[in-house]
Amino acid sequence: MFPGDDDKWHEECGVFGVFECKEATKLCYLGLYALQHRGQESAGIVSFENGNFYVVKDEGLVSDVFNPENLSYLKGDTAIGHVRYSTTGSNNIHNIQPLYAETSKGKLAVAHNGNLTNAYSIYKKLRENGALFQSTVDTEAILHLISLSPEKTILGAIQNTLAQLEGAFSLLILGEGFLVAARDTYGFRPLVLGKLKDSYVIASETCAFDLIGAEYIREIEPGEIVMIDKENGLTSHRIPKTTRKALCIFEHIYFARPDSHIFGDDVHMVRKAFGRVLAEEFPIDADLVMSIPDSGNSAALGYAQASGIPYEIGMTRNHYIGRTFIQPQQKIRDLDVRIKLNPIKSVLNGKRVIVIDDSLVRGTTSKQRITAIRKAGAKEVHLLISSPPITNPCHFGIDTPKREKLIASQKTLEEIRKHIGADTLGYLSLKGMLNAIKSQAPEDFCSGCFTGKYPLSIKNKGKFSFESKKIKLYAQKN
Ligand code: AMP
Numbered sequence: 001m002f003p004g005d006d007d008k009w010h011e012e013c014g015v016f017g018v019f020e021c022k023e024a025t026k027l028c029y030l031g032l033y034a035l036q037h038r039g040q041e042s043a044g045i046v047s048f049e050n051g052n053f054y055v056v057k058d059e060g061l062v063s064d065v066f067n068p069e070n071l072s073y074l075k076g077d078t079a080i081g082h083v084r085y086s087t088t089g090s091n092n093i094h095n096i097q098p099l100y101a102e103t104s105k106g107k108l109a110v111a112h113n114g115n116l117t118n119a120y121s122i123y124k125k126l127r128e129n130g131a132l133f134q135s136t137v138d139t140e141a142i143l144h145l146i147s148l149s150p151e152k153t154i155l156g157a158i159q160n161t162l163a164q165l166e167g168a169f170s171l172l173i174l175g176e177g178f179l180v181a182a183r184d185t186y187g188f189r190p191l192v193l194g195k196l197k198d199s200y201v202i203a204s205e206t207c208a209f210d211l212i213g214a215e216y217i218r219e220i221e222p223g224e225i226v227m228i229d230k231e232n233g234l235t236s237h238r239i240p241k242t243t244r245k246a247l248c249i250f251e252h253i254y255f256a257r258p259d260s261h262i263f264g265d266d267v268h269m270v271r272k273a274f275g276r277v278l279a280e281e282f283p284i285d286a287d288l289v290m291s292i293p294d295s296g297n298s299a300a301l302g303y304a305q306a307s308g309i310p311y312e313i314g315m316t317r318n319h320y321i322g323r324t325f326i327q328p329q330q331k332i333r334d335l336d337v338r339i340k341l342n343p344i345k346s347v348l349n350g351k352r353v354i355v356i357d358d359s360l361v362r363g364t365t366s367k368q369r370i371t372a373i374r375k376a377g378a379k380e381v382h383l384l385i386s387s388p389p390i391t392n393p394c395h396f397g398i399d400t401p402k403r404e405k406l407i408a409s410q411k412t413l414e415e416i417r418k419h420i421g422a423d424t425l426g427y428l429s430l431k432g433m434l435n436a437i438k439s440q441a442p443e444d445f446c447s448g449c450f451t452g453k454y455p456l457s458i459k460n461k462g463k464f465s466f467e468s469k470k471i472k473l474y475a476q477k478n
Pocket of ligand 1: 254292295357359362363364365367399400
């Protein structure tokens with residue numbers, strides 16, 4: 001996303017692509033369904049058949065946007081799709097991905113997950129040279145750069161374009177008879193390759209393959225460009241640039257689904273390992289271990305197994321809170337917290353409870369949850385977080401608020417403990433967390449949100465806010 005103020009330029013997304021497969025768009029729809037947790041604001045699919053591109057996209061959940069009618073409109077056996085989360089203010093119809101354009105290298109559609117950190121300088125240069133922009137997403141700059149590239153071949157133009165981008169991108173490009181999948185040289189966001197019979201499929205996470213019955217083959221490597229076409233099948237190329245690896249640790253902590261395999265590990269297993277280390281770092285005498293569902297489930301299980309303290313369901317979650325939930329006029333106390341999570345009194349009453357959650361961001365919801373657990377009768381509440389204190393915003397695609405709103409950047413551990421009303425507050429150490437992952441070296445992760453040390457320097461940080469001057473467009477539902 002083009003950088004607006006710090007509150008606006010973060011984007012969490014999921015992408016899915018399928019090349020030459022019967023019922024491609026239906027598979028794409030199912031793939032997006034499995035990736036819904038990566039973005040709930042908008043969804044889109046672009047398909048290709050006989051020189052034509054077909055586009056369906058709108059605001060809303062995958063199940064809101066697509067229906068049998070518009071899915072049958074999406075013709076072709078090759079398609080890419082996108083789900084997007086964007087914070088308030090930047091969700092206009094032009095920003096919904098995949099973006100489609102007729103470039104000097106042919107018709108192209110792009111779906112992008114991540115955040116480009118030099119988007120504004122690229123945008124400014126292109127604008128000075130007369131480029132017209134429809135959207136305020138950084139993805140549009142990618143299309144311009146490909147179109148303007150002096151390279152003659154599409155692959156050369158893509159290589160040349162991706163080498164100019166800084167920051168995070170896991171992206172899919174659909175062209176006239178080819179599909180490209182590429183991942184930035186740092187490898188911030190996941191991107192995986194699979195096979196469904198003889199067809200290739202690509203997704204942000206493997207949980208999308210499980211749903212459609214595809215077989216996981218491997219990751220798209222950091223810095224890799226995979227080109228799939230009829231003539232040559234799958235060929236692998238490189239972005240002509242070398243950097244360190246910087247896999248986003250927050251994918252393992254919170255963002256990815258626990259049933260996915262990313263960065264060489266099963267996410268659930270990694271979270272359980274975090275819980276085990278948490279048990280070593282914070283041995284506490286208590287009656288039960290519970291999680292904040294669903295984000296704390298795996299780590300709480302790990303803690304319980306390592307400590308021998310029984311695991312209990314202390315809270316249940318209502319999964320059916322859509323965007324349309326209307327707050328009743330009269331003020332009902334604690335409605336916000338109770339609508340989503342409700343404590344189970346008979347489990348908690350009179351008990352010393354260890355509560356595990358994956359992260360503390362603003363501290364707002366945690367405070368409400370601790371209050372609710374106490375009200376349900378818990379005698380002691382010990383909150384343990386399966387990641388370190390978040391003290392800095394993410395610039396690479398995770399939605400964290402600006403620094404001033406991050407509770408750990410404003411208060412000491414003791415102040416936070418008091419603020420949220422817990423008897424104990426403990427955070428997993430950075431070292432403990434990174435060492436719990438056996439398949440990757442600790443230095444191969446980006447932990448910038450915990451350390452403030454980012455793998456690359458951030459340009460134009462919080463300096464521009466042209467996002468606010470957007471076109472308001474009525475989005476007609478198909
Ligand atoms: P808070 O107590 O207000 O800091 O909220 C903490 C909760 O927010 C935890 O349960 C996390 O699982 C959840 N969380 C962390 N990061 C995000 C994110 N990027 N988007 C939505 N929820 C998040």
